[in-house]
Amino acid sequence: MRSEQTKGQLDLLLLAELAHGRAHGYALIEALRERSGGAFDLAEGTVYPALHRLEQAGAVASEWREVAGRRRRVYRLTRRGRRALEAEQRRWRDFARAVDVVAGVAR
Amino acid sequence: MRSEQTKGQLDLLLLAELAHGRAHGYALIEALRERSGGAFDLAEGTVYPALHRLEQAGAVASEWREVAGRRRRVYRLTRRGRRALEAEQRRWRDFARAVDVVAGVAR
DNA sequence: TACGCATACCTAGTCATTCTAGGTATTGAG
């Protein structure tokens, strides 16, 4: 059972996680689960297509690595990805503030 | 051009707005636009079906009013709707906190 | 050695939500 949905913030979460350093898809899922205290427990079918989309958009770049007999696709933020992350952070901040105000939630 | 999407928070926004008092759909759209400082400028095609869905779910109830020759469907929160609002507020708080942490956005 | 579990990737198709794009009807201003 997945804990929480990403509700339109998936790219922000992935880009922010990659800002901590390069990582492969499976590791990103675990990192997101841990950093969020279990709130985000994303399905692979959610993350892999999203990474492919971000690569198409030029926000991330990937290369194959062989680690202990397992192939990994390791992703890193591009310069464009860093700009995209900053834009996503601003967008999230504005959005969350607006919801807080309307919803009567002080944080 | 619509300003911002509701990204899965539409029910929360509508229920929270109705917690200020009963209102009809068109007025809810204006109230949301104003209270959010223009951030939420929802299309009628977004709001009316959502209100119907909330009524189906028993969270709101409606009655027709005739005001200055115009028919209005005036909605109010039910008791169930109040509980739903509280649940949505908790859900939003948890979600927003988790995104803040992962996204590296301090607010 | 066979099994299951964790790791690691992938995609097709589905589903829910929300938007676009149309429609109807009334009132009031110009």
Next chain:
DNA sequence: CTCAATACCTAGAATGACTAGGTATGCGTA
């Protein structure tokens, strides 16, 4: 008389993220 604003509605499209399946390797254990 026309246009803008008010006020409602829905069918269908688009979007985003999910379910549910698949492949394959390595490692521990029964």
